[in-house]
Amino acid sequence: MEAPALKPYYLPADAVWFITGCSSGIGQSLAQHIAVTFPTQRVVATARNVASLAAPELPDGPNILKLALDVTSPPSISAAFDETLARYGRVDVVVNNAGYSLMGDAEASPVGNADARALLDTNFWGAVDVTKRALNIFRDSNPKTGQIGGVILNVSSMGGVLGSPGSAYYHASKFALEGFAESVSKELKPEWGIHICNVEPGGVQTKYATSSLRLIEPRHPAYAGGLTDAMLGFINNRELHKVFARPEDIAVAMCEIVGGGKEIPMRVSLGSDSYGLIKQKLEKQMEDLEKYKELSCSMGDPKLDHVTNLVG
Template sequence: MEGPAPKPYNLPADAVWFITGCSSGIGQALAHHIATTFPSQRVVATARNPTSLSAPEIPNGPNVLKLALDVASPPSIDAAFDEALARFGRVDVVVNNAGYSLMGDAEASPAGNADARTMLDTNFWGAVDVMKRALSIFRDTNPQTGQVGGVIINVSSMGGILGSPGSAYYHASKFALEGFAESAAKELKPEWGIHVCNVEPGGVQTRYATSSLKLLEPRHPAYAGGATDAMLGFIGNREAHKVFARPESVAVAVCEIVGGGGGEGRRRRIPMRVPLGSDAYGLIRQKIERQLQDMEEFKELSCSMGDPKLDHVTNLVG
């Protein structure tokens, strides 16, 4: 049975942030924002290629540690966390940001598609392995320093709630991450003080459509002129991206979720999910409303089987 939620989180003044995928985009913006706005806080900025973590995008200084980290490699994850602990003694906030996208026709992908599996190793399994190490640090290591618990922020996407054409494998990775995070969060004892949140940005002005986008090839001829082509056209239209959120805005929002803007002393209830962007909020709400309509339409069929008194199941699932 699911226990009570942990108490609201109080971000310490000297919080240690551990951020994956800092070579560009949201990760880079978040590391920069913390290092330049909250000088008493510490930042562990990581990327597969540490040469991409250069100043001024990510400033140098005694409170900034730049590390190589390939989230698809468990030994690399352990090495990065070990170095962070050796430098700062604890980790308070872990931001799972590393990832990329893969677009194309789902049917066209060959059996055992290597590109899709590699993307899932990064977007899903990499994030899972980072979460597992973070949980152990929050529970077992942090209390030794006098700081209880911590926060895991998974940078998911509105694509972790709703699917769009041409991105079946990307959406699968984000749906899987959100399901894993929700289930794992319900396993945690409230006295551990551990919080898990999936942030779900909509369109963001990052490298999503360029270096962070891979294409499933060859394309399936039957889908020519269809919905995937339309989506690829939109993704490739740089003019259309001008209405997207800036990575800096997402960085500020993450700090607001964790600590009321990043400052000390403001206790925050950290929710399981937060859409970021009016597009994400609107489209996710629209999907939920459609789901409710479908549920009401088929309610009689849905409830026509099993024992209607399922309180014990409800209490277990939460």
């Protein structure tokens, strides 16, 4: 079934934003945009190294709280949220933005997949643990201040809907996050007023190809000259990135999604590349679905209302 219908969300004028991964890119741009454009709102900007949040990248002020946060550490998550509640009393929007990418041939990942597991710990499990604490605060803590519910924005990617060569583990983390979020959204009671949205940017002019990108090395020789090489060449060609969206534009769009006084959707693609490629993927998926409809429907009881009512 669909997630229970929610009323449109109205962001408070003094909203409290809790944003992970603010040292650069989308997280930093979002924190800056809120601080400058909506000075009555409060921003909790977090990063593994709190020194990376120093001014002028992010201004200081009574409505800015800069905290160290390692999303792979549950005690660190608890400490950051506890300090936020002690300072502001509630949290209205939680943005799961912390993450990085791992590129290379999946087969070449070392035995035990330590590099891939570390990526999942940040991109997926980190967001899961932040989300779980956020749900508790939205449901149990916020009403004590007179504010009901809140919003979780997951910075996913068009890579949470479609896969590209050389980034199997990154895509796995984003697919997992999107599936987790969709399922959780259907568990929540409407009266809690909790909204979840996966934002799916396409290419963004961030440090994706530098400090936010790690490589699986050494490369597997069998894949030389394949599509992973082509993708790595594209990622490393900074000139080609000029057509990407600016992180500032992504930040403005995220504020519009949350602050527009409208129903918040489960997914929003951001960028013409994201929109176009996701649309293409879904059209091909529908084509394949219809092509194999007869085979698909040739087994099981066709009267599955009791299942579709639960799963949707």
